[in-house]
Amino acid sequence: MRKFRSTPIEMFTSLWRNRSLIYESTKREVQGRYRGSAMGLTWSVFNPVLMLAVYTFVFSEVFKARWSEGNESKTEFALVLFAGLIVFNLFTECINRAPSLILSNVNYVKKVVFPLEILPIVSLLSALYHTVISLFVWLAAYMILFGIPHITSLYLPLILIPYGFFIIGLSWALASLGVYLRDVGQIIGVFTMVLMFLSPVFYPASGFPESYRHLLYLNPLTLVIEQVRAVLYFGKAPNFMMLAIYWLVSIILAWMGFAWFQKTRKGFADVL
Template identity: 70%
Template sequence: MSAHSISPLEMFACLWRNRELVQATVKREVLGRYRGSFLGLFWSFFNPLFMLAVYTFVFSEIFNARWNSGSVSKTEFALLLFAGLIIFNMFSECIIRAPSVILSNPNYVKKVVFPLEILPFVNLLSAFYHALISFCVWMAAYCIFFSTPHITVLYLPLIVFPFGLFIMGASWCLASLGVYLRDVTQFIGIITTVLMFLSPIFYPASALPEEYRALLYANPLTPVIEAVRDALYWGKAPELSTLAFYWIAAMIIAWLGFAWFQMTRKGFADVI
């Protein structure tokens, strides 16, 4: 197999071959973020709780936002909001960092033997770590204020895994583009902000007028956020047809992003 194969199998094989390097790099990434701080890893619990409190106060108290015409309490609103934020934060953490992931590691580019393709994956696992903590916080809050979580929680891996593939495809593409087009970093910051408000995070999809819902469902985050919220809070299993389509689309996007990265990586050293 060539050094820069674009085979779909290579997309997974490269991660398996370098699993020990990935593990060490992710550990350094997670611990390095909090190195030197007094609270250390506690910040990974505090940050989502703080943002949850802020968003809940702003939207439920200041903007007087309600879910389904006020049929849920403020506690329920907070959990519904938090479920959407977990998915969006996982997405935004990877996408915002993707354009600069190669530029911020010029020493790795000069090393021919270093597998640059794992760098976006390291970002994904770091984001997944924080998302997992947020999920644990959500589950604990649900148990405290309500009861035992729904059995549909077991569907979460089937929903989140293809979402990770989608993020990887987008990250590989943006990582490559970021080397050649430095404006991508600024552009992505704007796009993620737009996607946040065009996602059903702070409101249900049914709150939008019928003529605007097509725009909402054109957002790739929408089906994931709704599926996660349904599984976590409403106790609804995802539609198998929608889930199958998302798996197929995510696999295609992941492979296209990987292929683009592999085909363009030869010029990284020259540009950097």
């Protein structure tokens, strides 16, 4: 039986070794989503534009919502909310798909010598494509409404890269578990729905009841959402100390997920 290496070095070398396959698979995944539609890839731009327009109207005109006291900007709530949703949607798109990644590619397991470990990476890059489009829409809206974006926006990759490691680690673990426990997909669907309301997406972290606020910061999405808003909208530098810890923890979790996937993948063919 073939032995699959699970070292941290293998995690990165596998990505480099299969870079061409990852690129082509991601390209096919993105194009396949819109294949046959009249607007094609234009939908990837239209959807976030429509979302931002709806949020701006509903929260600024219908609910008269304001993100911070004393600020009467009608568009602030929509932009801050949309920034949080961009982060959260990247997480949910990958995590909700993860349990079915192997189940929906049975031929890769049984009939073809295929590097199964790249499937969660392809899923992440496909979701990241839509995240980047949404970010450009956000920046365009900010430029129209407020002018030149803050220079702190350049810190964004420092926040999103470790976030990607965190997501890919969970995706590897869930992709494997989804093969052996078919209920995982249903559980994750409920989990992500609950997580949306337990993350500071629709409200600032400071608005959470103080007695429970420490629980909010146990949520791994809280730091990313807050830091993305800080650098994009509020023009503040990220918390570098917290970010350094997040980098370290995310890479460790990514390796743990990769190691679990590599250790359990030898049984995929038998279960499927």
